[in-house]
Amino acid sequence: MTAFLTALVFVVLAEMGDKTQLLAMALxxxxxxxxxxxxxxxxxxxxxxxxxxxxxYLTHFIPMNTIQIAAAVSFxxxxxxxxxxxxxxxxxxxxxxxxxxxxxxxFFIAEMGDKTQLATVALxxxxxxxxxxxxxxxxxxxxxxxxxxxIGIVLGKKIPxxxxxxxxxxxxxxxxxxxxxxxxxxxxxxxxxxxxxxxAVALSMYLVARMSGTGDKLPQKQE
Numbered sequence: 558m559t560a561f562l563t564a565l566v567f568v569v570l571a572e573m574g575d576k577t578q579l580l581a582m583a584l585x586x587x588x589x590x591x592x593x594x595x596x597x598x599x600x601x602x603x604x605x606x607x608x609x610x611x612x613x614y615l616t617h618f619i620p621m622n623t624i625q626i627a628a629a630v631s632f633x634x635x636x637x638x639x640x641x642x643x644x645x646x647x648x649x650x651x652x653x654x655x656x657x658x659x660x661x662x663x664f665f666i667a668e669m670g671d672k673t674q675l676a677t678v679a680l681x682x683x684x685x686x687x688x689x690x691x692x693x694x695x696x697x698x699x700x701x702x703x704x705x706x707x708i709g710i711v712l713g714k715k716i717p718x719x720x721x722x723x724x725x726x727x728x729x730x731x732x733x734x735x736x737x738x739x740x741x742x743x744x745x746x747x748x749x750x751x752x753x754x755x756x757a758v759a760l761s762m763y764l765v766a767r768m769s770g771t772g773d774k775l776p777q778k779q780e
Contacts, residue, residue, distance in 0.1 A: 560684040564693025565700070567680065568673050572701030576732045577667045581702035583725035584663070585709025588656045593706050594699070596660025601698045604668040608677040608694075609687045622740055625670035629736025635663055636729030637761055639722065641769045667732075670740075673698065730758060 572578050584593045668674045673694065681690045712724075737754070738746065 558689070560680070560686050560689035561693040561696075563684075564677070564680050564690045565697040567676060568694045568697025569701045571673050571676060572698060575671070575673065575701075576728075577664060577671065577673070577698070578701050578705040579728055579732075580663060580667050581705035582709035582712070583728045584660055585706040586712055587722075587725060588660060590706050590710055592656050593660050593709075594703065596657050597664055597702045597706075598695070598699060599657075600661045600664035600668065601695045604665050604674060605677045605691055605694045605698075608674045609681040609691050625736060625740040627669070629733045629740060631666045632729045632733030632736065633758060634733075635666070636726040636733065637765050639726040639729060640762060640765045726762075730762070734758065 581593060581597060584596075677690060677694045680694070681687055684690055734755075738751075
């Protein structure tokens with residue numbers, strides 16, 4: 558019980574203002590809260606199980622820095638994907654992207670190399686147990702991200718649909734850029750490469766917006 562409660566409290570505190578809580582807030586402006594909550598739950602179960610079981614051995618095969626960089630790049634791509642939009646007019650219903658899996662995959666990627674995942678590994682080692690820490694960190698994520706979802710629902714009712722779309726996309730892209738800045742080797746972070754990278758991202762956002770037509774309304778919140 559001590560391991561469970563310690564893990565729960567630690568993760569709730571660590572998640573306050575963290576990117577995955579802000580991600581929950583952003584996604585709650587686009588999808589129904591039940592969909593976001595289930596996506597968070599499933600992604601956290603698998604991600605934190607992965608952390609407590611094999612997380613401590615992962616760096617023997619893949620450097621954690623590489624995982625963190627890959628996650629950062631994925632966030633930028635996800636942000637551009639959000640700007641492009643999810644409408645699939647004229648396509649078969651069975652081929653449409655599932656909002657549940659969109660949420661679950663986004664959260665799984667967000668947690669790779671995140672401080673709560675690394676904390677899960679450390680807590681499992683400290684208490685020398687898996688199940689209580691796994692359950693505690695999962696419960697903590699649900700509590701903290703549930704707060705983000707509530708805030709996202711309130712925001713979604715008060716701001717225009719186009720602003721909702723850009724709000725979500727900018728959060729994804731900013732965290733991706735911050736992740737690259739934090740985890741890329743310092744010799745890559747010259748003024749020229751930083752400026753060039755920012756210009757490339759801004760240009761990509763502009764081109765994706767032009768191709769998708771940002772003036773279009775977002776689809777209604779999906780199940």
